[in-house]
Amino acid sequence: MRIGVLNDRAVLVHADHALDVAEASAGRFGPSITGILHDWEPFAAWAAGADASAGSVFDPHALQNPVPEPRQVFAVGLNYAAHAAESKYAVPDFPPTFTKFRTSLAGPRGTVELPGPTVDWEVELVAVIGKYAHKVSEADGWEYVSTLTAGQDISERDTQFDAKPPQFSLGKSYPGFAPLGPVLVTPDEFADRDDIELGCTVNGEQMQKSRTSAMLFSVPQLVSYLSGITPLLPGDIIFTGTPEGVGLGRTPARYLNDGDVLRSSIAGIGELEQTFVAPSGE
Numbered sequence: 001m002r003i004g005v006l007n008d009r010a011v012l013v014h015a016d017h018a019l020d021v022a023e024a025s026a027g028r029f030g031p032s033i034t035g036i037l038h039d040w041e042p043f044a045a046w047a048a049g050a051d052a053s054a055g056s057v058f059d060p061h062a063l064q065n066p067v068p069e070p071r072q073v074f075a076v077g078l079n080y081a082a083h084a085a086e087s088k089y090a091v092p093d094f095p096p097t098f099t100k101f102r103t104s105l106a107g108p109r110g111t112v113e114l115p116g117p118t119v120d121w122e123v124e125l126v127a128v129i130g131k132y133a134h135k136v137s138e139a140d141g142w143e144y145v146s147t148l149t150a151g152q153d154i155s156e157r158d159t160q161f162d163a164k165p166p167q168f169s170l171g172k173s174y175p176g177f178a179p180l181g182p183v184l185v186t187p188d189e190f191a192d193r194d195d196i197e198l199g200c201t202v203n204g205e206q207m208q209k210s211r212t213s214a215m216l217f218s219v220p221q222l223v224s225y226l227s228g229i230t231p232l233l234p235g236d237i238i239f240t241g242t243p244e245g246v247g248l249g250r251t252p253a254r255y256l257n258d259g260d261v262l263r264s265s266i267a268g269i270g271e272l273e274q275t276f277v278a279p280s281g282e
């Protein structure tokens with residue numbers, strides 16, 4: 001099942017067709033995607049019987065942020081060994097966790113203003129929580145994930161690292177620094193939900209390319225670890241960490257400039273596209 005948002009209304013997506021959820025369910029679900037994510041299991045049961053191919057043809061570039069209002073946003077650092085190494089950190093014993101503040105969330109396509117000279121890319125698989133999760137075991141972790149989507153954990157490295165101790169959450173929360181999408185995909189759609197290809201390019205040059213099977217802490221391990229400390233709520237999202245190939249890890253370091261186009265893709269989900277622009281004059 002693939003779910004998107006068009007014109008602020010939840011839709012079921014099948015190829016180039018989108019079925020309006022509120023219309024097709026006669027008002028039982030939608031049009032708010034947030035309401036659907038908070039009421040996931042009844043929605044998923046209904047959607048399993050809906051025929052998304054009966055929907056109208058739509059413009060994929062019009063898809064909006066599929067998780068615009070999560071109550072909590074978790075993000076995990078250093079979850080790939082090669083990225084920890086390029087960042088000159090030791091491999092962590094537990095998932096180091098921060099947040100991306102909600103105002104940084106954005107849709108799958110758009111422009112992002114450069115707030116400083118060290119803006120960097122981090123493609124990440126994002127897991128969406130489907131039901132209240134507290135003290136969940138690793139074995140049960142996937143049962144609490146409704147869908148997966150693509151995300152970018154865009155980061156301004158000076159803001160992140162000039163402070164002592166580092167300001168991960170603030171340095172990664174400028175407007176537009178958390179694009180999501182283009183759609184939400186249920187885990188059953190993947191041949192192997194624990195081994196999904198992800199990567200990104202800048203102006204067409206491949207920067208990152210890896211697979212989620214390389215994560216140090218898998219999606220169910222993250223659900224178990226986080227929910228062991230703080231309850232996870234339906235519709236919450238977890239940025240699961242980025243693989244190697246970020247600009248910070250290059251010699252010399254490489255960052256985004258005015259006019260650069262960042263394309264991020266996750267197999268089975270789709271593509272994000274952000275164009276970076278210099279700040280408008282003040």
Ligand code: ZN
Pocket residue numbers: 075076077122124153239241242
């Ligand atoms: Zn990250």
